[in-house]
Amino acid sequence: MSENVLKVKDLDFFYKKNNFIFKDFNLELKKGELKTIFGKSGSGKTTLFELILGNLKAQKGEIVKGKTAIIFQDPFGSFHPTYTIFEQIKDVLKRDFKGELDNILPKLSLEMELLYKKPYELSGGQLQRCSILRAILLKPDLLLVDEPTSALDNIISYETMKLLVGLLDSCGILLVTHDIDMAKWCSNEIIRLEDGK
């Protein structure tokens, strides 16, 4: 059996007492698996990611995870506005990654010169692909992918999903998407969140 990269066990969480977003919620993800979280607006998808990242604390239960990277909904929020993409990726990785770029940049339709620009000089789509680049270079055990609801330009394309699926040997992916066809195409399992379950 391959190893777990995420284990959520008997999780309870509420913002307002007794108004459970999660009640005895369980989820396991192994290396090589892609599971999709699917649910209507307000069902708790973002909250689950925040719990996994440790930005929110559950009232009950346990979350165990491996090294985690996230591709955020909002590409502009995921980079600091005042310095270049290259410097920001370097700050996170703390290693020389230039040699890895030749192989990966074309797959993300990114050009090297874009990395030397500041976030506001890039389009939303370009910035999201930079966020994917940073996540891939981190070589995570667990990759969280939070797809935007409405910013059509930024919706992750099938090409990009193929690239992410290609990483599956080395990690497990938890995806939030509103595209049920995409979810069916790429997921081992679709987890439907419905009012506190």
Ligand SMILES: Nc1ncnc2c1ncn2[C@@H]1O[C@H](COP(=O)(O)OP(=O)(O)OP(=O)(O)O)[C@@H](O)[C@H]1O
């Ligand atoms: N900081 C907060 N304080 C109180 N309630 C919150 C807070 N954040 C979210 N909620 C509520 O918790 C529920 C789950 O919100 P969450 O953002 O996780 O949903 P979501 O499934 O990610 O929605 P969307 O698809 O619209 O992004 C919603 O009812 C929301 O109003």
